[in-house]
Amino acid sequence: MTETTRRAGRVRASELVGRGWLNTGGKQVTLEDLRGKIVVLDFWTFCCINCLHVLDEMRPLEEQYSDVLVTVGVHSPKFEHEADPQALAAAVERYEIEHPVLDDPELITWQNYSARAWPTLVVVDPEGYIAASLAGEGHVAGLSSLVEELVAEHEAKGTLHRGDGPYVAPEPVSRTLRFPGKAVPVDRALGDDAAGRFLVADTGHHRIVELDVDLETVTRSWGSTEKGHADGPAQTAQFSEPQGLTILPEDVAAEVGYDVVVADTVNHMLRGINASTGEVSTLAGNGVQRLLDAERTRTEQGVGPLDADPLRVSLSSPWDVLWSRALGQVVVAMAGTHQIFSFDPTTGQLAVYSGTGLEGLTDGPPDEAWFAQTSGLAQDAAGDLWLADSETSALRVLRISEDAQSPRAETLIGEGLFDFGFRDGDPAQARLQHPLGVAALPDGSVLVADTYNGAVRRYRGEHTAADGSLVAAEVSTVARGLKEPSDVLLDADGSTLLVVETNAHQLVRIAVPEQYLTVDEGAAQSQRPVTAVAPGSFDLSIGFSAPTGQKLDDRWGDPTQLQVSSTPPELITAGEGTSVGLQRQLQLNPEIEGGVLHITARAAACDGAEGEEIPMHAACHMYQQDWGIPVTVEHSGDSGLVLDLRGVH
Known part of the structure; x- marks a missing residue:
């Protein structure tokens, strides 16, 4: 240039x-x-x-x-x-x-x-x-x-x-904890004196700690507090902003040689901790973020098993992990690719369990479901998986009990990527704001760490009361006034809740109230400039210019891809869907007043000069962006839209 x-x-x-x-x-x-x-x-x-x-x-x-x-x-x-x-x-x-x-x-x-x-x-x-x-x-x-x-x-x-x-x-x-992310109760499997304590992801200190029952005393820790990646003894091992953690069953831990699985978020890895020896190991992930590993991303988008060697697989910001009793595996909230993964500790097998990799709120089987930065996991007595889908401010569930091989995603609370609020009552009208944690309680209700509302919320599905009457599903508020709660769980006594209050740098206990609050502060939408578009034929074009020293990777065909949909779906009458290329002609419905155009563009480029063949071991790069463009349909509006994935002036 x-x-x-x-x-x-x-x-x-x-x-x-x-x-x-x-x-x-x-x-x-x-x-x-x-x-x-x-x-x-x-x-x-x-x-x-x-x-x-x-x-x-x-x-x-x-x-x-x-x-x-x-x-x-x-x-x-x-x-x-x-x-x-x-x-x-x-x-x-x-x-x-x-x-x-x-x-x-x-x-x-x-x-x-x-x-x-x-x-x-x-x-x-x-x-x-x-x-x-x-x-x-x-x-x-x-x-x-x-x-x-x-x-x-x-x-x-x-x-x-x-x-x-x-x-x-x-x-x-200086603080004891710094922006803690997640916590799990410790049982005797991690030592005779461990019962009643909690394992905590001390995220801002890049370590895992065990807190005593007073929630202040650190009894042991893993990680040097220096951000990085290093396996080895507890004092010298390194993590990078770890979040979720889960304790394996004793028989599984004895077989694989570690007790705890950690979502090492910024390292894009799963790590293991042996509680007896203090040794930290890497279980899965090659340290290369999944989106940036272009060749793997292009060939591994579907649901199902990934590369046989878990240390060669690219992960993307694993945010929470959970041992699923129903699956006999670890479930991973892979926030960076908007998918749910599974990991079998005994075989090392990683798999995409559910999700297309596209960001949004779409229910259905694994190869159709869209998630949005899933950040919290829990399981109920039936084995179903409950999800806090943060970017859609949604509470969702994977019905594993119905079909573990092909669980159907279902949304209980939430409307879309740009809808949020603070509203209790009917789940269809209820609103959350960027929740990060979720917990399933013995009575069948589900708690949500409603992070950006500073609250703990409760979802109770339709159920039969003691007198035999049918009680409608309802959302209520358990507590509010918290500073970005990112996780919630039931304390060992069953009468109090433990909340990870991230921005207060602490864990706090909250008594379960006899009566829950009903709050209605309304629903809201993210406020962004609205684009006026004309009904009928509409040209969509994505600009992309490969950087100097790179060329489009066309070894397997067109290396670009465009995915288009809308909310409501009726806004687009033709042209939606996924296909190669970065241009698309849509037909916009004149009977719809407005909505949101959802656009995902991808392009793969590798190091090399134009006109020359890409070397076999050239570094390759994936470029991707999701847009949600609010629009109003007006006859005086634009008949086309140009977006830059990578534009050089």
Whole structure:
């Protein structure tokens, strides 16, 4: 890409406008302050797993080019809770973000840069012009080559200024726990004196701890507290933001040589802990995020068993794990690919248990179900699996008791990717806000850690009362006023609940109330700019330009894919579905007033030059993004839509 090519479409970057700044020592930052630097604007929101992936992808790039590159996080919230400045400050600390962050609660800067999806990256050159717009994740290799080009160009022109950026590190805070994620009760299988204690994912300290009954005393721990990946003794082993954990049955543990399975989320791995020896081992995952492993992703999208060697399989942000009595296996909430996996400790077999890998709220059998960043797992007495689907603010269930080989996904609470709220009563009208935890109780009810509402909620299905009358299904509130509760479970005495209160850095006990609250603070939708579209023929086009040094991977045919659907489904009368290519002609229904277009685009590229054959062992890259575009159908609206998966200006 030559300078002339880039100059042909030069667009001046808009000013950075928002409520305030974090990680700048209290100072405001303007584009003028950043002149002379290559700036990457990272439009993100802290609920979004893909945004969290981008944060980690960018760290090596930020370190490598620290004297010429400045990343600015533009936090543009999806959920109401994310607009809370204290919640944002906690998220910036939790995810160890080491660059300035602009708080953009009204989506002003988001709209000024025409962002349409989380995450979106916009590159601004040292003279203040937009150089590239990149949607989704997996762009770091291409960004690296673009940065090299911009450095060479602007160093030659004298417009590149080397030196430190505006980042100011916050003061560190010492705590026993730091943003704990999940907890499980410990039984005597982990030692004669272990009963009554809890295993806790001390996520912010990158370790697993055992807490005594007082919920404050750490009796033992695994992990050095340094973020990383290392097997070995408890004191030197390393995790990276672990979340879920589950204890294996004694006979299984004796056979496989470890007692605990850990969802090592940011390492994209499953880890094992031997409670007797303290040894930590890697059970599954090669450390390469599944989306970024293009060749595997393209060949392993279906439901069923994966590669025979679990250490060669790419995983993506496993968020929770659970030993399923019905399956005799570990179930994994694979948040990063919006799927449910299974793992057999005795054979090492990994499998996609349910989910297409597309993000959304679609019920049905495993090869049709859509999930949305599943973050919590529980099982009831029948063996059915209960799921907290965070991005759709949904409570769902996999009916394993009906057919363990092909469980049907069913939604009990939840409407869609952009619907949330705080409403009890009829489950069909009830609303949650980004729940992360779930627990099934002996009476048949299910508790939900309703994270962004700061509450514990209760779902009770239709049942027969003691007098023989039929009681309708109902949602109620058990407790509120909590700071991002991410997990909930029944304490050993059966009369109290244990809540993992993440943003308070603690576990707390809550008495089960004699009567539950009924709250109705309404339903809401994520507020984003609405696009007016014309009914009838509608052209959809996704822009993608392979980075310098890469070419489209056409060894197995067209390496691009476009999936299109809508809410309501009647909005599109023709053109929905999945096919190769990044262009599609749709037919929009003139009788529908509006809705949401759901679009997923994928493209695979490998290292290599145009016109040359891709080397056998070339590194390959998968580019993917999901868009949810709110639209109104108007005769004066646009007859087409162009979105950039990767656009260079």
